Amino acid sequence: MLSLRGRGALLAAAAVAVPLHLGLAAAPAAADGGKPGGGVTCPELVPDCDINAEGGGGGGKGEKPKPAGDPGGGGGAGSAKCYIEWDNIGEVPCYDADMGWFNPVGQCYWEILEPQPAKDAADWEWGTAAPASDAERAKGKVYNVTCPGGGRELAGGSTWSLNPPPGFGGGPTAEELAQEAIKKMRLLGADIGSAPKAGKTGLVGMPVWIWNNKAPRTWGPVTASASAPGITVTATANVKKIAYTMGDGGSEVCTTAGTPYEKRFGGQPSPDCGYRYTKTSSSQPGKAFTVTAITTWTVHWAGGGQAGDITTTREAEPAQITIGEAQAVAKP
Template identity: 95%
Template sequence: MLSLRGRGALLAAAALAVSLHLGLSAAPAAASGGKPGGGVTCPGLVPDCDINAGGGGGGDNGEKPKPGGKPGGGGGGGSAKCYIEWDNIGEVPCYDADMGWFNPAGQCYWEILEPQPAKDAADWEWGTAAPATDAERAKGKVYNVTCPGAGRELMGGSTWSLNPPPGFGGGPTAEELAQEAIKKMRLLGADIGSAPKAGKTGLVGMPVWIWNNKAPRTWGPVTASASAPGITVTATATVKKIAYTMGDGGSEVCTTAGTPYEKRFGGQPSPDCGYRYTKTSASQPGQAFTVAATTTWVVHWAGGGQEGDITTTREAEPAQITIGEAQAVAKP
């Protein structure tokens, strides 16, 4: 740490201890369905038949702000929040035009001192945290530290640091660490299950059941953490919704994983995630509708006195659903 004699009140003994804490560095740390054949009579009201049936065809802007500059837009659908616990202040801006960037380690604002003091300035006093050499000193910067809250002015002052604090341009922000945690999760799109399933054929107008075969990486919750010096962020991802495009121009949005079909359900519609086709798939490539799905994940993260949410999407491996048309069979 170095301090300026002209800031007398800011150079109390408390400033030394806290500035040492504030000086922490931040390192960048489907199978295809069967082909429809001729007309059939289904053995009861079920979403699929074992016999083939046929008929007529019917995401961060990733921008890093420059040290001392204003923050850019928040990428990835995320929004950071910063908090000061002292004096019950609560939520504060993560950037303040007068005070600079909020540093969660110590809950103070840091701003590069402009102009920087001359290398041989006579009015600087070096504390025990001083860089060992002039070359090391030249690599760091002097920051003006402001600590809002009653009686906290002694915690601020002019402080030298080799690296920017967390979130100050050169180091990862809490939200950037959250993005790193998301990468560790390896989130996936839906593992699509359906009735009728591959190799079987549903009928026009009959209920189609859709579901996501639930696993941590396809439905959640999934939790992971990422760290940089002075800050650790923990993120938890859960699915908000799954949007299915059914291959016939229609779509279905499900906010649950869906209910897997069982034979005991007979011809009932799905209670939470279903569809009905109004035409056959005979004219489609492979004579089956291609069903795609986009999963929207919401990731809540917290760490370093901040928290926020990031929205990201994942695509599913497409599924194939074959739809035919039942025809009356005349008795001999």
């Protein structure tokens, strides 16, 4: 780790390699399931943290709790995963006892510099990250920045930031924020439409039309964002396909929403999403085939200098299709 003296020349490099992203000011963390005063102290500047109260021992009076994600802390950073793309390093710990917390923006580790430099320190240069005022300086912190891999340690150094960087204190990764954005979308399965419709009877061998009544939450696009201090991820979801199970053992996969049937189409088959039954539904419960559907959504997300794709599925409310058989009537 570089000493405080002589870091001025390194600040500009740190500002380029690890851009500062200022987010919301950290709020005091609650303990014991949100009840204040529970005796749990989150890492400094961390707006929220989870403490695993099961097993592990420790945590006695006067013992400083270890941050979630520190392997020795008795807790964990949940499903968070951190990666360095440089030199094909791959997955790395989200917390390192020597380097601090991994920041996915810039893919470097950040830890609070101890002790913090005095504002009038002769050997300290604030550089491009200088706070606007003494009051603002007091609200932020100076961090040591370490960038592993490919000689990128030279891009590290120290920098001041008003807020903790993304990932600091075991905060959510960009992909975890994308999952939060997906929850906000409230995506649905298909709103199944069919001809024949409920209450009407189709015939064996005749075309059956199937479609999804299109709406943003049943077809897309749907866009939502989720944020944490220093990082915002925006995700957009669209339907990739809908797999229909027709109730007679057959299925149909449609990559379009399907075409709603109109009387002017007569006995034509659907141009993009249809089916033909080869037997009647008379032996089925309610004398109708139960049609189910699974919608596959693809979600593209971007934020924090990263991007990715997530696939998720949703089930539809079942629909009923009644199929009869034409009867020949003999003339006397």
